[in-house]
Structure formats: C-alpha cells, structure tokens
Amino acid sequence: MARLAQYSHRLSVPPGKTFIQEGEAATDFYIVTAGHVKLFTLMPDGRRQITGFGQSGDFLGLASGATYAFSAEALGPLSLCRFSRTGLGLLRREFPELELRLMEEASRELVQAQRRMLLLGRKTARERLASFLLEQHHRSPTREIVIHLPMSRTGIADYLGLTIETVSRTLNALQREMMITIAQVTQITLLNLPALEHLARGG
Numbered sequence: 001m002a003r004l005a006q007y008s009h010r011l012s013v014p015p016g017k018t019f020i021q022e023g024e025a026a027t028d029f030y031i032v033t034a035g036h037v038k039l040f041t042l043m044p045d046g047r048r049q050i051t052g053f054g055q056s057g058d059f060l061g062l063a064s065g066a067t068y069a070f071s072a073e074a075l076g077p078l079s080l081c082r083f084s085r086t087g088l089g090l091l092r093r094e095f096p097e098l099e100l101r102l103m104e105e106a107s108r109e110l111v112q113a114q115r116r117m118l119l120l121g122r123k124t125a126r127e128r129l130a131s132f133l134l135e136q137h138h139r140s141p142t143r144e145i146v147i148h149l150p151m152s153r154t155g156i157a158d159y160l161g162l163t164i165e166t167v168s169r170t171l172n173a174l175q176r177e178m179m180i181t182i183a184q185v186t187q188i189t190l191l192n193l194p195a196l197e198h199l200a201r202g203g
Contacts, residue, residue: 007087013078020061020072028082029061035078036150039070040158050158053151055139059105075150123202128160129170130199133180137190145190153185 010033013019020030022041037054051070054060060072092099123131136147149156157164171188174180179196181189190196 007091008081008083011080011082013074013080015074015076015078018071018073019078019080020068020070022069022071023067026061026066026068026085028084029059029088030072031081031083032056032058032060033079033081036075037078038073038075038151038155040073041070048158050155053155053159055150059102062102062105123200125160125162125166125170126173127200127202128162129167129174130179130196132156132160133188133190134193134196134200137193145193147188147190149186149188 011019011030013035032054034056037058037060038050039052039054039060040048040050043049053075054072061068088102092102133147136149137143137145140147151159153164153167157167160167162170171180171182174196175182177195179190179192179199181191183189
C-alpha cells in the first residue's frame with residue numbers, strides 16, 4: 001500500500017464537476033473512495049447519454065484504450081484516488097498479484113457494458129426499472145431494501161433510455177402493485193424482491 005500511495009493522488013471533486021473528459025488521453029485511472037459519479041458520452045448532436053453510475057470502490061478508466069471512451073461527473077461531493085498508468089506499469093512488475101486484481105476490475109467494466117446493451121435493447125420499461133432498482137440494491141454494501149438514489153429521475157430516464165414521464169408512471173405502477181414504496185424522490189423501499197427479480201428477467 002505504501003508503494004501504491006507513491007503513484008496516487010487524492011482528489012476532492014465538487015458536485016457537478018467533470019473530471020474525466022471523453023476523447024482525452026487516458027493517462028490515468030481513478031478509484032472512487034467516497035461519493036457517486038455519473039458516466040456519460042456525447043452524442044453527435046451534442047446531447048448527453050448517461051452510460052452508468054459509479055460509487056465508492058469503483059475503478060474508472062481501467063478498461064480504456066489510448067483515450068477515454070466516456071466522461072465522468074461528480075453527482076455530489078466526491079473523493080477519488082488518481083493513479084498514473086506509467087506508475088501502474090512499474091507496480092505490476094513489482095507486485096505480480098496486482099495484475100489479477102486489475103484484470104478483474106477491467107472485466108467488470110466490460111460486463112457492465114454488456115448488461116446495459118441488454119437492458120436497452122430487449123427489455124420493456126417495467127423490466128428496465130425493475131433491473132435498475134435491483135442493480136442499486138445489489139451494489140449496496142449491506143444489501144438494504146431501502147435504497148437511496150443519488151441521481152435524479154431525469155438521470156434515471158436518460159440511463160434507461162426512457163422519458164421522465166415513463167419513469168415516474170412506471171415507478172407509481174410498481175408502488176400500486178406493492179413491489180416498492182416511494183418515501184421521497186430519492187428513497188425507495190423494495191417490498192417484494194422475488195417479484196422484482198421475476199419482472200427483471202422478463203416474467
């Protein structure tokens with residue numbers, strides 16, 4: 001850890017600030033140590049497309065090539081560790097066991113991208129919302145049934161390829177069906193996990 005710290009820099013990023021720019025040289029990668037991140041790409045017409053959300057413990061940019069394939073913006077107060085790829089190469093030679101850990105994280109980034117393609121390409125609005133809620137549940141360290149969403153309804157809609165009206169209407173329908181309760185916009189309780197899992201699978 002002492003050697004790793006030599007090649008890292010701790011950063012504090014204010015809400016709304018972009019710290020990774022799509023298309024820039026991918027000279028560094030980041031580990032989120034506290035807070036939440038919005039990942040997005042720019043479409044040809046200038047619109048943003050949200051491609052994912054990051055949280056504490058996530059690696060960002062590890063699977064990038066010569067340039068970053070996405071931009072990253074702080075959703076709230078954010079703490080990061082930034083590592084140079086040059087320093088990482090030296091550490092890989094010094095600590096061979098680090099290679100496996102980094103490969104696992106890079107593979108996780110690719111698996112998430114594949115899941116998102118399935119989410120947008122094959123699932124209905126109800127299935128997308130159920131999948132999203134379960135994803136947030138499974139990413140919680142304690143697997144609490146009460147999930148706190150750091151992103152807005154607009155962000156959820158953008159991520160799922162839906163309109164904000166469809167997101168609100170579908171969430172209200174899931175609440176009427178006693179699968180969830182909505183205490184406030186950012187706090188949702190998952191009442192019936194088996195039913196949500198069945199729905200997410202296309203049931």
